[in-house]
Amino acid sequence: MARVTIADIARRANVSTSAVSYALNDRPGVGEATRRDILAIAESMGWRPNRAARSLQAARANAVGLIFRRDKDSAEETSSFLLRFLDGVESELSEHDIVLVVHAVPDHAAEIEVYRRWYAESRVDGVILINPVVDDLRLPAVVKLGMPAVVVGDVRGHSPLPAVWTDDTEAATLAVEHLIGLGHRRIARVGGHVELLHTRIRKAAFSKALAAARLGGDLNVDNATEEDAERVTRRLLARKSPPTAILYEGDTMAMRALVTLRELGVSVPKDLSVMVWDDSPLCRLAYPSLTALRRDAFMYGRLVAAHLVTRLSGQAVTDRRGTVAEIQVRDSTGPAPVTVRDRKSGRQKDAGAGIR
Amino acid sequence: MARVTIADIARRANVSTSAVSYALNDRPGVGEATRRDILAIAESMGWRPNRAARSLQAARANAVGLIFRRDKDSAEETSSFLLRFLDGVESELSEHDIVLVVHAVPDHAAEIEVYRRWYAESRVDGVILINPVVDDLRLPAVVKLGMPAVVVGDVRGHSPLPAVWTDDTEAATLAVEHLIGLGHRRIARVGGHVELLHTRIRKAAFSKALAAARLGGDLNVDNATEEDAERVTRRLLARKSPPTAILYEGDTMAMRALVTLRELGVSVPKDLSVMVWDDSPLCRLAYPSLTALRRDAFMYGRLVAAHLVTRLSGQAVTDRRGTVAEIQVRDSTGPAPVTVRDRKSGRQKDAGAGIR
DNA sequence: CGAGACCTGTTACACGTTTAAGTAGGCGGC
DNA sequence: GCCGCCTACTTAAACGTGTAACAGGTCTCG
Numbered sequence: 001m002a003r004v005t006i007a008d009i010a011r012r013a014n015v016s017t018s019a020v021s022y023a024l025n026d027r028p029g030v031g032e033a034t035r036r037d038i039l040a041i042a043e044s045m046g047w048r049p050n051r052a053a054r055s056l057q058a059a060r061a062n063a064v065g066l067i068f069r070r071d072k073d074s075a076e077e078t079s080s081f082l083l084r085f086l087d088g089v090e091s092e093l094s095e096h097d098i099v100l101v102v103h104a105v106p107d108h109a110a111e112i113e114v115y116r117r118w119y120a121e122s123r124v125d126g127v128i129l130i131n132p133v134v135d136d137l138r139l140p141a142v143v144k145l146g147m148p149a150v151v152v153g154d155v156r157g158h159s160p161l162p163a164v165w166t167d168d169t170e171a172a173t174l175a176v177e178h179l180i181g182l183g184h185r186r187i188a189r190v191g192g193h194v195e196l197l198h199t200r201i202r203k204a205a206f207s208k209a210l211a212a213a214r215l216g217g218d219l220n221v222d223n224a225t226e227e228d229a230e231r232v233t234r235r236l237l238a239r240k241s242p243p244t245a246i247l248y249e250g251d252t253m254a255m256r257a258l259v260t261l262r263e264l265g266v267s268v269p270k271d272l273s274v275m276v277w278d279d280s281p282l283c284r285l286a287y288p289s290l291t292a293l294r295r296d297a298f299m300y301g302r303l304v305a306a307h308l309v310t311r312l313s314g315q316a317v318t319d320r321r322g323t324v325a326e327i328q329v330r331d332s333t334g335p336a337p338v339t340v341r342d343r344k345s346g347r348q349k350d351a352g353a354g355i356r
Numbered sequence: 357m358a359r360v361t362i363a364d365i366a367r368r369a370n371v372s373t374s375a376v377s378y379a380l381n382d383r384p385g386v387g388e389a390t391r392r393d394i395l396a397i398a399e400s401m402g403w404r405p406n407r408a409a410r411s412l413q414a415a416r417a418n419a420v421g422l423i424f425r426r427d428k429d430s431a432e433e434t435s436s437f438l439l440r441f442l443d444g445v446e447s448e449l450s451e452h453d454i455v456l457v458v459h460a461v462p463d464h465a466a467e468i469e470v471y472r473r474w475y476a477e478s479r480v481d482g483v484i485l486i487n488p489v490v491d492d493l494r495l496p497a498v499v500k501l502g503m504p505a506v507v508v509g510d511v512r513g514h515s516p517l518p519a520v521w522t523d524d525t526e527a528a529t530l531a532v533e534h535l536i537g538l539g540h541r542r543i544a545r546v547g548g549h550v551e552l553l554h555t556r557i558r559k560a561a562f563s564k565a566l567a568a569a570r571l572g573g574d575l576n577v578d579n580a581t582e583e584d585a586e587r588v589t590r591r592l593l594a595r596k597s598p599p600t601a602i603l604y605e606g607d608t609m610a611m612r613a614l615v616t617l618r619e620l621g622v623s624v625p626k627d628l629s630v631m632v633w634d635d636s637p638l639c640r641l642a643y644p645s646l647t648a649l650r651r652d653a654f655m656y657g658r659l660v661a662a663h664l665v666t667r668l669s670g671q672a673v674t675d676r677r678g679t680v681a682e683i684q685v686r687d688s689t690g691p692a693p694v695t696v697r698d699r700k701s702g703r704q705k706d707a708g709a710g711i712r
Numbered sequence: 713c714g715a716g717a718c719c720t721g722t723t724a725c726a727c728g729t730t731t732a733a734g735t736a737g738g739c740g741g742c
Numbered sequence: 743g744c745c746g747c748c749t750a751c752t753t754a755a756a757c758g759t760g761t762a763a764c765a766g767g768t769c770t771c772g
Binding site for chain 1: 402411459611
Binding site for chain 4: 413414
């Protein structure tokens with residue numbers, strides 16, 4: 001019933017508590033026979049080290065923290081990525097006997113305040129920072145605290161904190177190549193908040209990938225939210241040369257777009273191909289199901305956690321490339337609409353999806 | 357830089373550490389002038405209590421745990437409910453300066469093992485148990501440990517552990533009444549795993565609500581998963597008297613059903629009304645958008661956490677009713693198909709949704 | 713056979729906090 | 743003027759671990 005301490009074991013084994021401590025921690029200073037004795041007794045009594053005592057002694061909390069924003073992180077996208085990511089983090093941490101402490105905050109100021117508190121209270125040994133934004137105030141704040149941290153996102157060069165990043169340029173290239181392979185020439189992108197670093201990077205990566213394929217046009221919409229999806233989609237299709245493929249950033253945005261397209265009588269993928277950046281169950285269940293760029297959120301979480309654990313062990317760590325994205329091809333992408341003129345003719349003119 | 361302790365403050369204030377402790381904890385034993393002095397110094401040095409030391413002293417971890425199943429809890433439904441729930445729990449706990457520790461496990465055996473470890477290590481003061489099943493082994497295990505816990509789900513009578521429950525009978529009645537109000541007479545239900553306690557309760561509640569409305573029929577399918585949705589839906593509609601409305605348990609199942617219905621040429625809601633038990637972003641974004649039973653996951657989480665906090669304070673707590681469900685009416689429910697014969701005639705024969 | 717080296721175990725203290733018990737000094741009351 | 747009591751503080755111990763420093767005893771080797 002009552003919790004058993006090393007003192008209890010020491011009494012039973014007729015030795016001092018230090019002998020017990022040495023034995024249980026596999027350190028020299030105690031004979032083989034006594035050690036076995038002690039281990040047996042500890043086992044039979046069901047001893048487990050008291051974490052508070054260990055933490056106090058070692059000045060180590062055996063915990064890491066992760067803070068997410070209440071409104072933001074659960075609104076723009078369905079939360080499956082975050083939960084899978086958390087699962088991965090937790091899975092890695094538990095192998096090192098470290099617990100994950102989560103916390104929700106309304107904004108970055110509150111988040112920084114919590115870091116300060118956690119540090120001063122020695123509540124966590126390190127933190128995982130997600131969704132970095134441009135000129136992120138959290139980064140210098142954490143650096144100043146001297147708190148071990150790993151940033152999830154590509155902040156290479158922008159911050160002294162180690163980052164685990166995914167190659168969005170490569171991902172964008174994959175997406176563009178997939179669409180080009182299907183014959184698309186006018187490819188649009190509808191992106192989320194540009195304050196988010198990954199959005200900014202993806203935007204650049206997308207432009208770069210298009211340029212590499214000698215395709216141009218600035219069919220790029222920024223700062224779109226789920227509510228904007230309808231308006232933006234209509235506007236894109238109303239252009240003189242409407243795109244034949246659109247890459248949406250965020251599953252919810254793409255879903256809203258699908259509804260709009262249905263109302264407009266635009267058939268997916270016959271008239272227009274639709275892609276989503278970052279896969280989710282929603283993409284799988286949509287009609288038509290959505291082709292998406294997929295990252296293994298679970299493995300990503302594990303990698304991030306492993307990186308932080310290494311950092312906590314005192315080793316210096318630098319940036320690390322995370323899991324690579326791949327394309328999950330589904331029903332929403334298909335061959336570009338047939339061209340009006342023969343392919344061989346110099347200039348092509350696609351039968352875009354334009355509003356009828 | 358270095359963390360500041362009460363000893364540092366004591367030195368600066370030329371008093372003993374106990375005087376500092378008394379002052380900081382607003383306890384008698386120190387004069388008013390000295391108290392102000394100490395508080396000012398503590399403030400200026402940025403002192404925060406070391407959690408490990410406090411925990412050790414008070415034999416209290418100031419943490420509560422919540423374990424979710426790796427496969428299960430994130431598969432059957434989109435995870436938005438869980439994340440919102442976690443947010444609510446966290447929000448309540450943080451007001452009491454208690455942290456939330458999360459952990460993912462593959463099965464109940466592993467979960468019980470973690471409870472044992474947490475208890476023996478004094479890692480958490482209490483736990484929140486979610487998704488109770490029939491003959492849940494976790495409940496007696498936690499009871500045996502003597503660990504404070506709150507169960508999320510209606511285990512009233514089945515367990516000595518306090519529960520926070522939602523009235524599924526009332527919710528089922530709401531749903532059935534909504535459909536009956538639209539003229540539906542043959543209402544089916546497609547439910548998930550009956551091992552889950554809430555599934556079993558909902559099933560009974562559904563039958564009871566139908567019976568109360570003098571409607572019968574056993575249009576009840578159990579143990580359906582997302583993969584089964586297509587087959588089950590086809591089978592229901594192939595009946596001699598097909599239902600005019602179906603209530604699916606789980607958003608993913610309903611989404612799959614929508615796809616099937618589209619393929620079958622069954623129009624929603626003209627030919628068939630569709631409802632979902634437990635709302636999600638997916639329901640909102642589906643086409644047509646899905647009428648659903650909605651619970652405030654955030655408030656539910658807060659309530660559960662508050663209940664556990666009360667329990668931790670030493671007070672005995674009993675069961676507590678959680679937030680009530682309401683209906684979020686959307687586009688997937690509408691008037692029942694018109695009857696073939698005149699309403700006034702004794703027997704009605706609906707033009708069901710049957711397969712064409 | 714005695715001096716060190718080595719093995720096994722102990723004692724003592726630290727980590728940062730709380731708190732029971734103890735000790736001055738001042739003050740009032742009889 | 744002495745006793746007792748209150749105030750304001752200090753000292754000491756405790757929570758459960760870990761570990762440096764030390765103490766016997768045995769072994770080895772010159």
